[in-house]
Amino acid sequence: MVIKLSTPLINYPKDTILSFSKDEEMFRGVVKEFCERYIVPVWVKIDEEAEKDPMNIPLDLYSKMAEQGLFAIPCSSKFGGQDGTYTMATIATEEVAYADPAVAIAVYMLLNNGWPFALQIFGSEEVCQEVIPEVAKGRAFFGIATTEPHGGSDIAGIKTTAKREGSKYIFNGEKSYISGVGEVQKLPWGGGWFLVARTGGAGHRGLSAFAFLAKRNGVLSGGFHPTIYHDIGRHGLTTGGFILENFELDAKYLLGEENRGFYHVMEGFNLARILVSAACVGAMKWLLERAAEWFKQRKLFEGRYISSFQGVSFPFAELYAKYEAARYFVYRAARLADKVYVEKDPTVNPRDLNVPVALAKMWAPLAVADLAEEVMKWYGAFAYTKECPVYRAWLGTFSYAIGAEGAQNIMKYIIARDLLGSEYVRA
Ligand SMILES: Cc1cc2nc3c(=O)[nH]c(=O)nc-3n(C[C@H](O)[C@H](O)[C@H](O)COP(=O)(O)OP(=O)(O)OC[C@H]3O[C@@H](n4cnc5c(N)ncnc54)[C@H](O)[C@@H]3O)c2cc1C
Numbered sequence: 025m026v027i028k029l030s031t032p033l034i035n036y037p038k039d040t041i042l043s044f045s046k047d048e049e050m051f052r053g054v055v056k057e058f059c060e061r062y063i064v065p066v067w068v069k070i071d072e073e074a075e076k077d078p079m080n081i082p083l084d085l086y087s088k089m090a091e092q093g094l095f096a097i098p099c100s101s102k103f104g105g106q107d108g109t110y111t112m113a114t115i116a117t118e119e120v121a122y123a124d125p126a127v128a129i130a131v132y133m134l135l136n137n138g139w140p141f142a143l144q145i146f147g148s149e150e151v152c153q154e155v156i157p158e159v160a161k162g163r164a165f166f167g168i169a170t171t172e173p174h175g176g177s178d179i180a181g182i183k184t185t186a187k188r189e190g191s192k193y194i195f196n197g198e199k200s201y202i203s204g205v206g207e208v209q210k211l212p213w214g215g216g217w218f219l220v221a222r223t224g225g226a227g228h229r230g231l232s233a234f235a236f237l238a239k240r241n242g243v244l245s246g247g248f249h250p251t252i253y254h255d256i257g258r259h260g261l262t263t264g265g266f267i268l269e270n271f272e273l274d275a276k277y278l279l280g281e282e283n284r285g286f287y288h289v290m291e292g293f294n295l296a297r298i299l300v301s302a303a304c305v306g307a308m309k310w311l312l313e314r315a316a317e318w319f320k321q322r323k324l325f326e327g328r329y330i331s332s333f334q335g336v337s338f339p340f341a342e343l344y345a346k347y348e349a350a351r352y353f354v355y356r357a358a359r360l361a362d363k364v365y366v367e368k369d370p371t372v373n374p375r376d377l378n379v380p381v382a383l384a385k386m387w388a389p390l391a392v393a394d395l396a397e398e399v400m401k402w403y404g405a406f407a408y409t410k411e412c413p414v415y416r417a418w419l420g421t422f423s424y425a426i427g428a429e430g431a432q433n434i435m436k437y438i439i440a441r442d443l444l445g446s447e448y449v450r451a
Pocket of ligand 1: 167168169170171174175176177178200201202203204255263423426427428429430431432433434451
């Protein structure tokens, strides 16, 4: 099945609400070209090969993405970033997911843009100088590590401890379902995560955030014991866990204030969730076009196109509405992130992002899951073969509906809590 992304299969309506500047349109064009050249021809092979062995990480592509300037887009050029906006990172993530709807490559975008940007907000100049340029050059990975085996939604219940001893913190505990465990080991410089651990008493006020570097300058630190999982989709980006046994980290890697880590990581989540949702939107566009392509060739019952039956065209129209709504939520949140963090508009603050971002992250993963399931059914039996790539988008994007970067119910909780007030809504 050969797919050309540039073939227009759907007459998209003219957009009046979502408008992009000339520079943004040019940037989208450049990313699209990169994707057509380097991602479209290989994404199925990447998904196939890493399904057999998760450590089959596409390091070549990773380097090319860095060369193209796709990592650390919103970070400052003094740290090797692109001095771009968050909207630009969102545009790039959407395009990458449109080219790789199994979304492993899109996850590189969200981790290596969202979390280095969060690092820039909370990290010292010295730590940013050390880490962000390596991420921007494609020599390191920087993601997020909050989830633990007892349950990822309950961040306030994190058990991993970080005890201050002189100029160091000593870590003990376990993190699970963490993206990038293989990348940190395989990339030449290494990297790590925006990691949250307990430095104080119980609850969310006893947590601190760290630029936790498991590997620096090519050297893996002692006390870090990783495992790699076999995921059901989005192959090409590893997921794994690690046990920390007396892992030592210099105190300079503390992010923001001690025991304020819960608030810091929530800001980071707001940023990363915009890009997760953008990846869902990109994959939705690919899926809608695969549906259109199929409708225009599949004929049944005396030669009628299957889309001539309302049982097919009506759900298509409904799912298209979900796509437009998802796209609107995503770009509204991205523009607001720019107001807060790039323009530093004093009339908005980081908390103002909570509801717009949660709307995007609540909506887009379920919208793409619904669409992918329906496209699978429209393709009939062919969808159930490995020759038809639709299932790759279905399994890959489902990672977001399950909970990568926050479960759906947690998004609903955030929306209800912020709309009604925390005294009326509890997790
Ligand atoms: C592919 C993939 C990649 C991931 N990458 C990372 C990563 O890089 N870093 C990282 O830290 N984590 C990562 N995660 C973990 C992810 O953040 C968690 O899956 C998520 O936070 C949910 O946690 P959990 O899976 O432990 O489910 P749980 O927290 O145990 O929740 C289980 C179910 O209960 C529901 N639930 C929980 N609490 C409530 C409540 N109060 N009210 C109503 N319903 C509730 C949830 O919605 C969910 O459906 C990844 C997950 C996946 C699938």
